[in-house]
């Protein structure tokens with residue numbers, strides 16, 4: 024085996040260190056880890072499954088005791104193989120395991136439904152959504168919940184109002200002109216980073232948010248309250264998510280035979296100024 028056991032180290036792999044969501048998540052891991060004498064080794068994969076695989080191997084080499092993986096790795100079975108073979112417990116965040124293991128459930132389907140209900144309440148009838156081409160399981164569930172509830176509310180989102188871009192602020196900027204051309208009254212961005220990019224794009228085009236077009240985000244990253252207008256979004260408790268992930272993996276490191284735990288964390292809608300009421 025590649026492992027030389029030292030101790031009390033947790034490997035953490037996140038998809039994008041640029042997204043403040045993961046800064047908050049990492050802080051939660053650090054806080055809980057520190058309280059238990061564990062130190063995180065944090066890696067960002069820049070959304071590349073290849074880089075993710077590379078860092079996973081490095082974490083094993085550096086004798087991590089367990090791994091928290093929130094990154095897109097090519098094939099879950101492959102991780103399973105690599106980590107199991109080296110006897111490393113791991114926790115997948117926002118992705119499901121091949122066989123049932125510990126889980127932190129962020130209620131993404133529920134969150135998508137909350138967005139749909141809110142946009143309906145605010146009187147929107149022409150609604151666009153922005154996603155990314157390779158949806159991880161969390162985003163897939165978020166989108167599915169949203170679409171399902173929109174259909175139930177009889178405001179189905181037609182294909183020409185579903186836009187695809189990179190999962191980043193620049194992704195939001197890049198798709199803003201195409202969205203404006205389609206003239207929805209509101210656009211739901213699958214995460215806040217895209218929402219913030221859209222806001223910038225619309226601004227650069229001389230548009231007023233939310234008077235000309237409303238924007239709905241998802242995550243409640245720290246910047247969401249500092250944009251103009253401040254962003255209406257779904258709050259995911261990223262810090263607590265990190266704490267919980269650390270707790271589950273540390274308990275698993277200490278006791279491999281423990282029954283799998285499933286923890287569900289609460290989400291809520293934060294109403295600010297980016298979605299207007301349509302009369």
Ligand code: RIB
Nearest residue numbers: 038044117161214241242
């Ligand atoms: O993969 C990126 C997204 O997943 C984040 O923005 C957050 O929504 C997380 O669930």
